[in-house]
Amino acid sequence: MASWSNDLTRLSAQTRGILDRGGGLFIDGEVRQARSSLPVIDPSSNQAISSIAAASAADIDAAVGAARAALDNPAWRDIGPAGREAALHRLADAVAANADVLAELESVDVGMPHWMSRNLDIGGTVDTLRYMAGWPTKIAGQTFDVSVPIPGSEFFGYTRREPVGVIGAIIPWNVPLMLAVWKLAPALAAGCTVVMKPSEEACLSVLELARLAHQAGIPAGVFNVVTGTGREAGEALVAHPGVDKVTFTGSTATGRRIAAKAAETTKKLTLELGGKSPQILFADAELDEAVKGVADAIFLNSGQVCVAGSRLYVERRIHDAVVERLAAHADALPLGAPLAEGTILGPLVSARQHARVRALLDTAIGAGAQVATRQDPVADVGNYLRPTILSSVTNAMEIAREEVFGPVLTVTPFDDLDEAATLANDTDYGLSACIWTSNLSTAHRLARRLTTGKVAVNTPPLPYPALPEGGRKASGYGRDLGEDAVAGFLETKSLLIRLR
Numbered sequence: 001m002a003s004w005s006n007d008l009t010r011l012s013a014q015t016r017g018i019l020d021r022g023g024g025l026f027i028d029g030e031v032r033q034a035r036s037s038l039p040v041i042d043p044s045s046n047q048a049i050s051s052i053a054a055a056s057a058a059d060i061d062a063a064v065g066a067a068r069a070a071l072d073n074p075a076w077r078d079i080g081p082a083g084r085e086a087a088l089h090r091l092a093d094a095v096a097a098n099a100d101v102l103a104e105l106e107s108v109d110v111g112m113p114h115w116m117s118r119n120l121d122i123g124g125t126v127d128t129l130r131y132m133a134g135w136p137t138k139i140a141g142q143t144f145d146v147s148v149p150i151p152g153s154e155f156f157g158y159t160r161r162e163p164v165g166v167i168g169a170i171i172p173w174n175v176p177l178m179l180a181v182w183k184l185a186p187a188l189a190a191g192c193t194v195v196m197k198p199s200e201e202a203c204l205s206v207l208e209l210a211r212l213a214h215q216a217g218i219p220a221g222v223f224n225v226v227t228g229t230g231r232e233a234g235e236a237l238v239a240h241p242g243v244d245k246v247t248f249t250g251s252t253a254t255g256r257r258i259a260a261k262a263a264e265t266t267k268k269l270t271l272e273l274g275g276k277s278p279q280i281l282f283a284d285a286e287l288d289e290a291v292k293g294v295a296d297a298i299f300l301n302s303g304q305v306c307v308a309g310s311r312l313y314v315e316r317r318i319h320d321a322v323v324e325r326l327a328a329h330a331d332a333l334p335l336g337a338p339l340a341e342g343t344i345l346g347p348l349v350s351a352r353q354h355a356r357v358r359a360l361l362d363t364a365i366g367a368g369a370q371v372a373t374r375q376d377p378v379a380d381v382g383n384y385l386r387p388t389i390l391s392s393v394t395n396a397m398e399i400a401r402e403e404v405f406g407p408v409l410t411v412t413p414f415d416d417l418d419e420a421a422t423l424a425n426d427t428d429y430g431l432s433a434c435i436w437t438s439n440l441s442t443a444h445r446l447a448r449r450l451t452t453g454k455v456a457v458n459t460p461p462l463p464y465p466a467l468p469e470g471g472r473k474a475s476g477y478g479r480d481l482g483e484d485a486v487a488g489f490l491e492t493k494s495l496l497i498r499l500r
């Protein structure tokens with residue numbers, strides 16, 4: 001039988017070296033040590049494999065000070081649009097050149113299967129950097145002919161788009177490098193400087209990104225990474241008066257806490273929060289592709305994806321057949337150590353997350369949900385959980401309302417488009433949705449009725465750098481990716497000039 005724990009002897013010498021060194025803080029272009037540290041746990045074995053620094057409020061103050069100074073440093077302030085474009089391309093080149101190491105770091109830190117870390121995570125990171133490199137040269141204001149009621153006078157007006165300033169970026173653990181760059185790349189495109197706090201569960205790739213940015217010639221202080229807990233490092237960053245805007249990706253509960261704290265210093269805010277995204281499957285869909293697509297949309301990264309399609313609504317006449325086919329598909333997905341060849345699903349990120357998902361599953365089963373998939377235990381090490389399909393679920397049940405962030409799909413039948421729209425929108429969240437149908441009219445009519453930031457038709461909701469990502473309702477506000485993300489890091493200044 002395959003070993004469930006990552007075989008760390010297979011790691012490259014460079015990755016091994018990073019683990020052996022452990023992570024410090026990256027402030028003002030150099031690695032600094034903090035007073036205390038936190039362990040890095042491999043989710044496939046729950047063994048400590050490295051350590052990271054736990055930043056204090058004093059460390060956050062130093063990082064924000066470096067970012068403020070960098071904002072006024074001519075090496076960054078006066079670099080110009082073409083300079084920022086070139087810097088982002090150099091960073092993209094550096095990430096691409098170090099893709100193998102970064103992918104290994106993600107796989108041992110988060111438990112992300114290597115095929116995903118190497119392709120979607122690191123590949124998506126490079127694509128985002130290159131896409132955002134196109135923006136600095138396209139940022140523009142407007143000109144105005146101005147009428148002021150002063151006889152004989154003449155005025156001219158225009159607007160300038162200027163960087164917001166110092167950005168405090170706080171990100172979760174599920175796809176660390178890609179989510180870091182969703183914040184970093186548009187912020188740098190706009191001319192801002194950044195202090196980033198990754199999740200204490202997964203920091204290694206983000207620290208490596210900071211080192212690569214420095215090597216790529218991005219001036220010291222422009223991109224700082226402070227690791228540590230949310231309660232200490234995160235809250236100190238949100239409260240710091242030297243931070244102009246906080247951009248946060250994470251859970252809705254933390255987002256609400258951050259919004260309240262940020263209001264005390266009138267900070268601007270972008271919140272990318274949790275989801276409970278519906279998938280709606282019509283009987284006219286191409287079923288072979290739809291079954292695989294529905295499974296991909298929920299089970300990618302073991303369900304630890306913000307846009308995971310965790311609630312499936314199926315047209316009633318195909319409900320039983322779909323549950324059976326989905327269960328067979330899910331049971332056949334190769335579960336294994338993240339670094340092992342052929343693994344499609346890895347473990348959950350932590351023992352805590354595993355226990356949380358298990359508890360939600362047990363409550364659902366107690367409330368009458370039927371398990372359609374295999375239920376035997378997976379492994380005696382690591383945080384493994386089988387992909388699980390639950391039928392006989394109603395929207396009133398906790399499992400259909402709470403974000404699970406694990407490999408769990410609930411299935412509920414519907415009779416017509418109206419009912420599907422009502423069931424899909426019956427949630428506190430509004431992040432994403434998938435529609436599976438071969439009828440174009442059905443797809444468009446339903447898509448416009450869904451109160452979500454994104455709708456994918458006949459595909460899982462894969463990210464693309466030009467398409468904004470973000471939520472409505474309890475899923476937050478503001479957007480990552482696309483032109484909207486760049487706009488989120490820009491202020492508008494109006495200029496009025498008297499000509500005579």
Ligand code: NAD
Nearest residue numbers: 171172173198199230234235250251254272273274275306
């Ligand atoms: P989390 O909210 O627990 O933590 C996210 C980050 O916030 C971490 O860096 C954490 O240290 C920090 N933090 C915690 N408490 C804080 C506080 N009081 N002040 C400041 N910072 C604090 O989320 P998580 O468990 O790391 O990630 C999973 C969540 O992220 C899920 O809800 C998922 O849906 C969400 N997510 C959303 C998107 C999106 O684009 N909408 C993308 C990925 C993940």
